Amino acid sequence: MIRLDRVSKHYPGQQAPAISELSLDIAAGEIVVLLGPSGCGKTTTLRLINRLIEPSSGRVLLDGEDVTQADPDQLRRRIGYVIQQVGLFPHLTVADNIGLVPRTLGWDKKRIRERVDTLLDLIGLDPAAFRRRYPRELSGGQQQRVGVARALAADPPVMLMDEPFGAIDPITRERLQDEFLDLQAKIRKTIVLVTHDVTEAVKLGDRIALFGEQARTAQYDTPAAILAAPADDFVASFIGSGAAIRGLRLVPVGTLPLDPVDVVTEDPARDDPAREDMAREDPAGAGAEDAGGAPRAVLVGADGRPRRWLRPPARPDAGTDPAAALVREAPSPCGSTVRFVSSG
Amino acid sequence: MSFAEYISERWPDIVVLTTEHAQVVLTAIAIASVVGVAAGIAVAGRPRAGALVLGVTGTMLTIPSFALFGLLIPLLGLGSGPTVTALVLYAVFPILRNTVTGLESVPRAVEDAARGLGLGRWERVRRVRLPLAWPVVLAGVRTATLMCVGIAAIAAAVSGPGLGELIFGGLARIGGANALNDALAGTLGVALLALALDLLFVVVGRLTTSRGIA
Numbered sequence: 001m002i003r004l005d006r007v008s009k010h011y012p013g014q015q016a017p018a019i020s021e022l023s024l025d026i027a028a029g030e031i032v033v034l035l036g037p038s039g040c041g042k043t044t045t046l047r048l049i050n051r052l053i054e055p056s057s058g059r060v061l062l063d064g065e066d067v068t069q070a071d072p073d074q075l076r077r078r079i080g081y082v083i084q085q086v087g088l089f090p091h092l093t094v095a096d097n098i099g100l101v102p103r104t105l106g107w108d109k110k111r112i113r114e115r116v117d118t119l120l121d122l123i124g125l126d127p128a129a130f131r132r133r134y135p136r137e138l139s140g141g142q143q144q145r146v147g148v149a150r151a152l153a154a155d156p157p158v159m160l161m162d163e164p165f166g167a168i169d170p171i172t173r174e175r176l177q178d179e180f181l182d183l184q185a186k187i188r189k190t191i192v193l194v195t196h197d198v199t200e201a202v203k204l205g206d207r208i209a210l211f212g213e214q215a216r217t218a219q220y221d222t223p224a225a226i227l228a229a230p231a232d233d234f235v236a237s238f239i240g241s242g243a244a245i246r247g248l249r250l251v252p253v254g255t256l257p258l259d260p261v262d263v264v265t266e267d268p269a270r271d272d273p274a275r276e277d278m279a280r281e282d283p284a285g286a287g288a289e290d291a292g293g294a295p296r297a298v299l300v301g302a303d304g305r306p307r308r309w310l311r312p313p314a315r316p317d318a319g320t321d322p323a324a325a326l327v328r329e330a331p332s333p334c335g336s337t338v339r340f341v342s343s344g
Numbered sequence: 345m346s347f348a349e350y351i352s353e354r355w356p357d358i359v360v361l362t363t364e365h366a367q368v369v370l371t372a373i374a375i376a377s378v379v380g381v382a383a384g385i386a387v388a389g390r391p392r393a394g395a396l397v398l399g400v401t402g403t404m405l406t407i408p409s410f411a412l413f414g415l416l417i418p419l420l421g422l423g424s425g426p427t428v429t430a431l432v433l434y435a436v437f438p439i440l441r442n443t444v445t446g447l448e449s450v451p452r453a454v455e456d457a458a459r460g461l462g463l464g465r466w467e468r469v470r471r472v473r474l475p476l477a478w479p480v481v482l483a484g485v486r487t488a489t490l491m492c493v494g495i496a497a498i499a500a501a502v503s504g505p506g507l508g509e510l511i512f513g514g515l516a517r518i519g520g521a522n523a524l525n526d527a528l529a530g531t532l533g534v535a536l537l538a539l540a541l542d543l544l545f546v547v548v549g550r551l552t553t554s555r556g557i558a
Binding site for chain 2: 075079086088089090091092100134135136151
């Protein structure tokens with residue numbers, strides 16, 4: 001759907017190019033997240049696609065058509081654009097904000113009104129209540145949703161989103177992200193989204209393009225693949241030590257294999273029940289049950305709630321077990337932790 | 345003759361002069377608004393062109409109005425011609441300056457979004473930037489109008505229309521019959537006209553400014 005073909009961007013007076021020979025293929029109907037540290041050129045890349053920034057060299061193909069020569073305003077009407085600061089027009093009502101592009105395209109009033117109401121429904125704002133409000137009468141989250149509706153107004157096949165949830169408080173952000181995914185399931189646009197937030201990238205992206213300096217693609221793959229097998233040290237350090245935990249987001253709990261585990265009940269009368277209990281167990285016997293992995297048991301408190309994992313101290317290879325690594329990173333164990341035990 | 349008697353007798357003349365005064369000011373403001381706003385749109389976002397145009401129009405303000413009216417006589421003669429021309433020259437600066445300020449204070453995000461949505465340069469000016477700058481532009485027009493109401497009184501020096509006639513006539517004959525009443529009526533008329541036009545702009549501002557930015 002979108003193809004960047006050896007695109008470079010040089011700014012005059014700067015030695016290093018902002019973007020150097022970037023090639024990227026984005027398939028129709030998928031969300032591709034451009035992820036990377038500040039100044040890596042991900043926003044520049046996004047703005048090259050709708051030519052808010054003109055490339056110095058290379059081609060940008062939209063649906064097979066080279067758009068580097070097209071009329072930029074015509075091009076942008078085929079591409080939805082959402083930015084972090086939203087940029088709603090403060091002097092226009094919600095309806096007029098959404099209807100502005102259709103109006104410049106010469107739609108008749110009735111059609112615009114219907115489109116506005118459809119979009120307000122789609123983003124979960126009651127048309128009757130919100131149509132006539134002004135942007136300043138909306139919360140940040142509502143503004144962002146109207147921004148998305150405005151970008152969708154002329155039904156463009158492509159959407160560009162520059163940190164769309166960056167300025168939203170964490171709780172609303174989570175909700176907007178969920179709504180966004182629901183929305184995308186309905187509208188199936190080709191979406192390019194810029195973020196520096198790994199968690200957001202993993203959650204939203206069908207594929208992630210992880211950029212280094214000058215928009216050099218360090219890795220371009222599905223979130224699961226990037227988390228499981230970082231291409232190099234840069235990728236590994238960028239996705240960070242929490243990669244395994246983030247990976248859990250991608251796996252529905254119900255699909256994980258469920259293994260039996262030994263349970264050891266804590267005895268409050270003893271100082272260190274764990275060590276002693278484990279010491280009394282035969283490590284080899286436990287290991288036999290857990291093929292290839294470390295033997296383990298769950299320490300359960302007197303109230304029946306899991307406390308932590310127990311493993312025999314004498315097994316040096318225990319630390320390499322991915323599941324073990326997972327659990328060590330997990331926040332304080334809760335009831336469901338037990339379910340994450342995989343057979344390795 | 346007391347001032348009250350004078351007013352009741354000369355009332356029709358005063359109304360005519362006041363109307364003329366308002367006409368000449370509003371004509372000049374209309375022309376200056378078109379020129380100032382157009383020039384403002386042209387130079388907004390271009391610092392060097394902006395500085396040049398603001399410098400030139402700003403310099404106009406430093407020319408004493410009496411001198412400017414006099415300088416225009418050889419070019420335009422007497423009457424309404426030089427009056428309106430001089431008023432336009434004075435009025436352009438505040439309107440231009442406020443237009444530039446208003447257009448340049450449109451938030452970057454709004455401008456960026458407008459561009460990203462595919463609005464062309466002219467559409468952005470018409471549908472986004474000018475409506476957002478409008479309260480500031482209007483404030484400039486208001487300032488220019490009040491200034492011109494005062495300056496227009498001086499236009500009587502070039503036989504211009506308006507209340508200046510009363511003021512100049514009265515002052516020239518000071519001590520004579522009704523001289524003081526003439527001058528007083530002219531001065532009060534100018535002040536009341538300024539007040540009325542100021543109120544007019546408040547109303548126009550209310551009516552033409554979007555509720556979203558008011």
